[in-house]
Amino acid sequence: MQDLSQTGSEFVKKFISVLVPECVSTTINLSDEAVATEQSKAVPLNLSQYTALLTHLNTPTVQYSSALVLPVDPNTVLPNLARQHTEIMWNKHIYSTIRTHLGNASILFYDPAQSDRKLSGGITSIWTLPLAGRLRTFFFVDGHKPLLPHDAEKNPYTKLPDMQTQVVAAEYSGYTYLIEPEHIITHAAMYRRPKGTFGMSCEVFVVCVALNRGRK
């Protein structure tokens, strides 16, 4: 009987999802079938990504054990397989990797290690992973590189802080942050400017984060 009612409720959910797709909650628990489908498309994370993910998930409390350390505990082990995406939809906005769409990849986000610190950067990879019956999304983000001191002095936006615009080096810092969707504040607009702009010694990005408009 329970199975029947479950089947009925699944049918209604599917029916509603066809009629009004936007009404369907995205936080529903994954069925075993969905987990299997997700895992069938998974690829291995590289060592640094896996280590970063394990550290992230075990902060502040240890929940997962490493798959790389023997003996492996099947109940707590963090799988080293995840599904990679080039873009993903979250809160009606598309987030992409830098290679796919720079505009959708540039974001302002909260530093997970220091929640009141806001950083800007570009998404380098997007992963989804079923954990505890729920599909979780992770972004690896390369932070923007600050200007060299002699260039920073020439940054006009330091005197115009209310424009919510900054100048950063055109290359990324090389420091990668692992964040989840709730850490994302907003997309950032990016404008690549050549060497010599504002008298600076290198190519720069002008970054504007005014799209947030105080929402988060």
Place this chain on the structure above:
Amino acid sequence: MLIFQLLLVWLRLSKGLSRRSLRTVATVFRIVLGLVGLIVTLASRASVPPLDAKVPLHENTLYSQLDLEPSIERRSCCPACYASYSIQNAPPKCTHCITPGVQPCNEPLDTWRHRRRQGPIKVPRAFYSTQDFEAWLTHFLGRPEVETLLEQSWNHVPSHDTMYGLWDSPAWTGFQNGWTSGRHHLTFSIYIDWFNPYGNKIGGKVVSCGAIMLVCMNLPPEHRFRLGNMFFAGMTPPPYSPNVTAINELTEPIICQLLTFWPGKVIPTFQHPNGVLVGVAILPVLADLPALRKLCGYLSFSATYFCTWCRCRQSDLERLDLENWEPRTAAEVRSAATTWHSMDYAAREAQASSTGVRWSPLHLLPYWDPVESLVLDYMHNFLEGVLQSQLHIFWAIGITKARVKSFVDYDKELHALEYEIPDDTSEIDDELASLRSDSQAHDEHLTASRLRARSVSDDSMEIGDFTAPNSSFSSVSSLPNDDTSTIRAESSHPSDRDYIDVEPQPAAEPTFSPAQIEMIRQAISDINLPSWVSRPPFNLGDAEHGSLSADELLILFEIIFPMKLPEIWLLNPGNVRNGLLLHNFADLVLSSNIVTSFKTSGTLADQYTTHFISFRQTRHQLWPNIASVPNDHLAMHNGRLLKHWGPFGALSTFNYETVNGILARVPTNRHSCELKLNLFKPIS
């Protein structure tokens, strides 16, 4: 069976299936169900009742079977003065008098229509449809999830400093001593705007139909603007928008319905099927700037006392000493409105001119504050007002002689129509005088002159919105019609009927050289924006891109220009004018960022005021020959209004305009008398 019925309703309402196709689909369902019934009967060898007969073929049957039929009251409506009558008891001619003792309207109310079977029948010339609020509220509160959502507002604890929405604002918490936090106390916003039900077609008919909407502000913001949660109170009769007196005839029945809910009425709800006392109040009044004045009983921007929040005059437009402005009070406005209402219309002229106030049915609501309840919509005031004039008038980007000519040409076209625009539609006095003289004239003249008394579009009052009192634009004074107020900027953009364009003002010397304009255009093209952001036109400044939407103006001034203009102006750091331009622009951007934000605080509101005053000061230094316009004055009130209402982001009319867009896309068969019903049913 229910699934088939729901599917048909969904196809019709959500996917826009035509009635004819609906019947076809329903017929297919009938055949399928009939076959299923036959197979089951044959397999079980038992008689199965036929299922097919239960699938309704007609839309109306479907709605009535599912209890989806909205409770709509249709009344015969005078096409001239908009007085409404019961269809059964309507007199042959309108008996309404503007004030006691005045000659009645006498406009014929009926016309003859030929029906194929019945032959010619007498039908009302115009209808006014309103939805029954109690029936809607019963349906609304009967939904399982609604009370749970409403509880969020009743249990909300306002934040102390930063305000994230209306629920945190003094306007909400201080309304009638905390009335809003009482259980089953529902606070609604009221909104009115006009749209073209035949769609926005440049070569098409200019038809204006008004939607009066109420939105339950107790719902969380993400649920407020779902069509099922909005109450569509009434549709004003097309093809004209009512004038300043006629609108009272249309809003009064709605206000009277709401008035009965102020002490509370027992309504069954999902959690209280036996009924619970539900109180209803109207708090924010939202509309574009001219409609707000029409609805709330204020004179237009061209009146001496044009401001709804203070008693500044037209001659005070340049004043920046905000602290010395004399604010209006609710008691003063209510008293002035009551006095105006009790006068005969000959005396109303002087009364309205001396106070800037006339009567509105909203004054019937005992709790309504005619000053503090008004919301200054930032989309119309700041984006399409201040920002747009900065772009076109002060920077002289995109305002060309050709554009000015287009204003004139379109105006000529309007005058060629039989529906003439009065020289100054803004003052009620003229309209009343016109009506009086019309009523004494010959019947033929009567009809024609009444047409004049109505505006082709509601926004005829927008005429004066952006007219600088000391405008010295020579091109304008040389136009064939020497009254610049008849150059209807809005009408020149029929593709975007809410676009409030700037009046042709004194065009400033171009701030940007052609090379700099090209740099800006290149930046618009090169800046990497997320895909959900609508990119402004690459050919900014060319007439070809048409009107800029409010959204495009916002992106230009908050994203594109801040990323590019400092680079342009700092190319030559020694240039004093460029430094002043940058200072002026930075103040504008900060003001814009605060006013469009989804969070605010007292500190931010004060920052806004400081920077906006600084912006106007430097603007006057840079362009001393360009006079301020009423929009500039109104924007000076934003600081105080932010402190009162909280962030404007959640109160903007963007969402309401979206609904207007939906209404404009509802298929109609161009039968204007049936139009309101056609529009009402799908959305109610």
